[in-house]
C-alpha cells in the first residue's frame with residue numbers, strides 16, 4: 233500500500249556471531265514463517281516442521297550450554313531472536329520460549345548423568361518440550377496444585393491433570409510439577425516425563441481467541457509411571473525450580489510482546505503513509521502522527537526494559553523484579569500498540585485482510601500467560617515492600 237517499506241530494527245548486539253545469528257533468524261522468518269502465518273493461524277494449524285527447522289538451525293537451545301547441544305548465547309541475544317520470531321508469528325516465538333522454559337529445570341537442577349542423557353536431544357535433537365504447572369483449579373495460586381506423584385519402589389506414579397499446556401499433545405517431553413508431600417509450595421517436586429509415557433494423554437486443543445496455531449490443551453496423567461531417575465532436583469524443590477524457570481520465561485514473553493507490537497507498528501506506518509484521505513496521506517494528520525510516535529516510544533521503552541533485565545541476568549545479578557517489570561510493561565504495551573494499529577487502519581484494520589486484528593488478539597494472551605499482569609505487580613511489590621501480611 234505504501235512506498236515506505238518497514239526497515240528492520242537496528243539492534244545493539246554484542247558480537248559478530250550474534251549479528252550473523254539475527255540475520256539467519258530474519259531469513260528464516262521472512263522465507264518460512266511470516267508468509268504462512270495468517271493462513272495457518274486462521275486454520276489453527278501447528279507448524280511442527282518450523283520447530284524442526286529451528287532445531288536443525290541451532291535455534292531451539294540458544295541460551296543453554298554448548299556442552300549439551302545449546303548455543304551458549306547470552307539472554308541479551310536469545311531474547312532478540314525471540315522478538316524477531318514473534319514478529320513473524322507469535323505461535324513460533326512463544327513456542328520457542330515455552331520450549332526453553334521446559335528445558336530450564338533439567339539444565340539448571342538436573343544431575344550430570346541426567347543432563348548427559350537427556351539434554352542434547354532436548355536442546356538440539358529436534359525434540360519439543362512443554363511446561364506443566366497450571367491445573368484446572370490452580371492458576372495464579374500455583375502452589376495449591378493437586379497432581380500427585382506417589383513413590384512406588386524405584387518409580388513414581390503420577391496422577392492428575394494439567395491445564396492450559398502449550399504444546400499439550402504435540403510435545404516430546406513434559407516438565408511436570410507434582411505434589412509429593414505436604415500442602416503448599418514445599419510439597420512439590422519436578423519430573424521429566426516422556427511424551428509417549430503410558431497413561432499420558434491430551435484433550436482437544438482449547439478454542440482460543442488468538443494464537444490458534446499453538447495447541448493449548450489439558451494434559452491427563454492417569455497413573456503415569458516413571459523411574460526416580462526422571463525426578464529433577466530434590467523432593468520438595470519443585471516449586472522453587474518452577475518459579476526460577478518463570479523468572480527467565482517472563483523475559484521471553486516480554487520479548488515476544490515487543491515483537492508483536494513492532495509488527496503492528498510496521499503495518500500501521502506502512503498503511504498510514506499510503507492511504508489517502510482529504511487528498512493527503514493520513515500519515516500527514518497530526519492526530520495519527522502522534523499515535524504512531526507514542527506506539528514507537530512504547531516499543532522502544534519495552535525493548536530497553538527487557539534488555540536491561542536480560543543484561544542483569546547475563547551478568548549474574550538478581551533479575552526477578554526486572555523480569556516481572558519487563559513482562560508487565562511489554563505485554564501492556566503490546567496490547568495498547570496493537571489496538572492503536574487497528575485504529576490507524578480504520579475499517580480495514582478490523583478485517584482479516586490485514587494482520588493487525590490478529591496481532592491485537594495475540595497480544596491479549598501475553599497479559600495472561602506465565603503469571604497474569606496482576607501477579608507481576610504482586611511480584612514487583614514484594615520486592616519493594618516485602619511479603620503481604622495476612
Ligand SMILES: Cc1cc2nc3c(=O)[nH]c(=O)nc-3n(C[C@H](O)[C@H](O)[C@H](O)COP(=O)(O)OP(=O)(O)OC[C@H]3O[C@@H](n4cnc5c(N)ncnc54)[C@H](O)[C@@H]3O)c2cc1C
Nearest residue numbers: 363364365366370371372396397398448601602603604606
Ligand atoms: C494460551 C495459554 C497458554 C498457556 N500455557 C501454559 C503452559 O504452557 N503451562 C502452564 O503451566 N500454564 C499455561 N497457561 C496457564 C496460565 O499460566 C494461567 O492461565 C495463568 O497463570 C492464570 O491462571 P488462571 O487462568 O487459572 O486464572 P486465575 O488464577 O483464576 O485468575 C483469574 C483472574 O484473577 C486475577 N487474580 C488471581 N489472583 C489474584 C491476586 N492475588 N490478586 C489480584 N488478582 C488476582 C488474575 O490476574 C486473573 O485476572 C497458559 C494459558 C493460556 C491462556
